């Protein structure tokens with residue numbers, strides 16, 4: 001390493017000492033912790049992002065957010081050139097950097113890594129860029145400065161502050177930048193509104209809604225998503241769809257406190273700002289950085305309970321629509337060649353997917369695979385298909401289209417435009433092309449998700465109730481247990497079984513056997529210091545009781561009392 005580079009790193013690193021006793025780890029979705037201890041981590045992730053940009057000679061993203069966590073937390077994650085999550089190969093380096101005890105250690109680590117990865121430092125090449133985005137957390141500004149210093153301490157890299165954005169907007173911008181397409185926030189909003197309008201224009205019989213079904217009330221979690229949705233709504237300027245944004249953060253509510261997709265999905269009660277006035281209305285909830293989306297309805301004036309329409313159901317709605325379009329496209333009409341591309345569709349879920357959804361998707365004839373929790377795993381799996389649809393039950397997901405399939409679809413669309421016989425097929429091709437532009441193929445995105453759900457419901461002529469009736473969720477329950485060391489739990493088979501500590505899996509199995517349709521698993525959270533317990537059974541009481549007996553087992557084997 002050149003002396004100039006070395007001294008730049010040493011002097012900037014000395015401003016960001018690692019707090020005593022803090023052991024950051026790049027978990028399910030980057031580093032997360034109480035914001036006050038994160039400056040050194042964010043500075044070091046800045047360095048990592050700059051090295052990644054140099055290595056790939058591409059634009060990289062750095063997002064400062066703690067998503068659905070409380071407002072006093074914050075976090076940081078990196079978007080790779082494709083717009084997806086940081087390659088998993090680099091996660092151990094991220095951990096090592098974040099935990100380096102002194103500036104000297106840090107510089108030594110960087111020197112070794114740069115050599116091993118053959119990264120050219122300080123070359124004469126064009127400068128590489130790291131786009132830095134942040135959510136609305138007050139701590140974001142000071143962490144932004146730390147990120148900029150980290151990026152700026154690698155010669156040849158520059159930080160571009162892209163301001164307050166949703167996480168998916170930043171990922172989208174990184175992806176677009178590297179594909180040399182228009183990549184500003186305005187371009188993102190334009191692309192979403194254009195492709196949404198295109199889908200609405202292709203609705204058989206027009207985009208008329210059922211009487212009284214044109215209103216959607218959205219809970220913005222008092223975060224960045226509500227504000228952006230308000231902008232998007234202005235651009236859409238649609239008749240027949242009235243989007244009302246609540247908890248946009250303008251009303252003074254606290255981020256993620258009693259609001260947001262995580263709260264709604266886990267607690268299954270109305271978020272604040274919603275209640276008896278919403279009976280019968282279609283409602284949706286975003287999380288704090290707007291990469292998750294769930295829908296819900298308020299069934300009764302007298303209770304705060306909601307009817308949840310979760311990520312599994314959003315996935316099912318998307319799958320039904322896409323299947324329908326593909327089958328229209330595959331119909332061989334007189335005068336044209338019919339299908340000449342075997343499109344492989346795959347559906348990707350995690351163990352948290354409701355068992356009823358998995359059964360439903362399989363009944364549709366779809367290939368369903370499970371991966372461990374975390375978008376990085378689902379996304380990777382979905383990308384092997386021509387159309388890969390993935391969702392976590394909590395509402396994070398998207399649809400990926402392969403390049404060869406999109407090229408075929410474009411060609412098919414051109415071919416069909418020149419023959420008189422294929423108007424329905426052409427419309428199906430146009431719809432699929434519009435979906436591929438509306439949906440954020442970099443990462444799950446609540447804003448584009450809302451628009452796609454709304455367009456499909458309108459296309460099908462379905463109310464939210466009709467959609468919700470696709471299948472009935474099995475009652476489920478999630479609990480968290482604090483333990484001495486969550487890393488003591490090691491799982492296998494997409495987290496459905498525990499292999500360590502010994503004995504606990506057998507004990508869990510014995511509990512499951514006591515319930516009809518019982519299913520239960522535990523795993524260490526990658527974002528919180530807890531073990532999560534998930535249980536499913538044929539009645540609510542049974543699901544609750546299975547979850548609580550397994551939580552007791554966790555406590556017995558690993559809990560604070562067992563140390």
Ligand SMILES: CC(=O)N[C@H]1[C@@H](OP(=O)(O)O)O[C@H](CO)[C@@H](O)[C@@H]1O
Pocket residue numbers: 028029067352373374375392394396524525526527528532
């Ligand atoms: C059960 C659950 O909802 N887990 C969430 C949560 O991860 P954990 O590793 O379970 O803490 O946060 C992740 C990031 O947002 C999300 O991908 C994941 O689905």
Ligand SMILES: [Mg+2]
Pocket residue numbers: 067068167287288289290291292
């Ligand atoms: Mg999120």
